[in-house]
Amino acid sequence: MNISKLVFENVDSYIVTSEQTRNYFTGFHSTFGILIIIRDKSFYITDNRYAEVCNSFFEGTSVEPVIIAKAGDGYVKAQEIIDSNNLKKMGFEDTMSVRDFTELKELVKVELVPVGKYFEAVRSVKTSEELEKIAKIMAISSEAFLKTLQIARVGMTEKELCAEINYQIYKMGADSLAFETIIASGANGSKCHAVPSDRVIEKGDLVTMDFGGRLDGYCADITRTIAFGKISQEQEKLYNTVLEAQELGLANIKPGMICGEVDGIVREFFKSKGLDQYFVHSLGHGVGVEVHEEPRLSPNCDIKLVENMVVTIEPGLYMPGAMGVRIEDTVAVTKDGYRNFSTCSKELHIIKA
Numbered sequence: 001m002n003i004s005k006l007v008f009e010n011v012d013s014y015i016v017t018s019e020q021t022r023n024y025f026t027g028f029h030s031t032f033g034i035l036i037i038i039r040d041k042s043f044y045i046t047d048n049r050y051a052e053v054c055n056s057f058f059e060g061t062s063v064e065p066v067i068i069a070k071a072g073d074g075y076v077k078a079q080e081i082i083d084s085n086n087l088k089k090m091g092f093e094d095t096m097s098v099r100d101f102t103e104l105k106e107l108v109k110v111e112l113v114p115v116g117k118y119f120e121a122v123r124s125v126k127t128s129e130e131l132e133k134i135a136k137i138m139a140i141s142s143e144a145f146l147k148t149l150q151i152a153r154v155g156m157t158e159k160e161l162c163a164e165i166n167y168q169i170y171k172m173g174a175d176s177l178a179f180e181t182i183i184a185s186g187a188n189g190s191k192c193h194a195v196p197s198d199r200v201i202e203k204g205d206l207v208t209m210d211f212g213g214r215l216d217g218y219c220a221d222i223t224r225t226i227a228f229g230k231i232s233q234e235q236e237k238l239y240n241t242v243l244e245a246q247e248l249g250l251a252n253i254k255p256g257m258i259c260g261e262v263d264g265i266v267r268e269f270f271k272s273k274g275l276d277q278y279f280v281h282s283l284g285h286g287v288g289v290e291v292h293e294e295p296r297l298s299p300n301c302d303i304k305l306v307e308n309m310v311v312t313i314e315p316g317l318y319m320p321g322a323m324g325v326r327i328e329d330t331v332a333v334t335k336d337g338y339r340n341f342s343t344c345s346k347e348l349h350i351i352k353a
């Protein structure tokens, strides 16, 4: 359970209402719930529908399940817990809706302290348990990609190729996809978030595949650009430039580096080649229970990398109307560098045609 990551500085407790954050801290999922976190004991309030699973899930843990008859009684129960534990200052997630906040403020009589980006910061640094979960789904997703290479053929549509890799991700053991797979072939490659279309993949196309599964709540994120048949020197040059940029980004992943600076180093490299206007997004982002989370490796991000953060490095070049290349790995920051979770190589894979 990730509850143990929390420290109590200006508050004596936390109240968590969002589905995802409750799930993140406890590992338990319910559509309705209120989680009250206190130093040595926490309470998970949920309704009848979850009674059986909730009781057995938290058995023998520091979390006490509190089952109520209907969701409407949730805050009444929360107030009882606040009173009986003499809680005075509760941290709360300020990303909740105005409607939820109004209700919370009305029904719970305690000082509410917004946590700002504290939960996101806590989430950004992974425990060894979380790292192994990410390693596992990254290995599954990498293997799924390698398997798909054996099936990929000229004449397939983007949708067919998408279906193949999605199928392999599930077949290798993922619970679900972490996000909608991107397949961008030929001229579609210049759209960095292209949606797979009916376009038939032709001889001489570069095809960008951005994919990842989810397992045990944790996401994988990988991008590879592959070639179908013989490609031009210009295409190969673009590929090698992006690969060089990606390796440069990786080489700068270590504790103490500022996220915006790592982005800047890669942006400068593209600038030196006169290509920076074709690098239209950030260098990378954190990965965890969400596929995009803190920290962002973007120009204005002043967060310092620390050991056990998990981030992507994914430079790309997008030539409008012509082609695109993106290469992405998800890595963990280690004591003196990084650990790459992708297990599929980055040499240009060429599908025989």
Ligand SMILES: [Mn+2]
Binding pocket: 221, 312, 314, 328
């Ligand atoms: Mn990504």
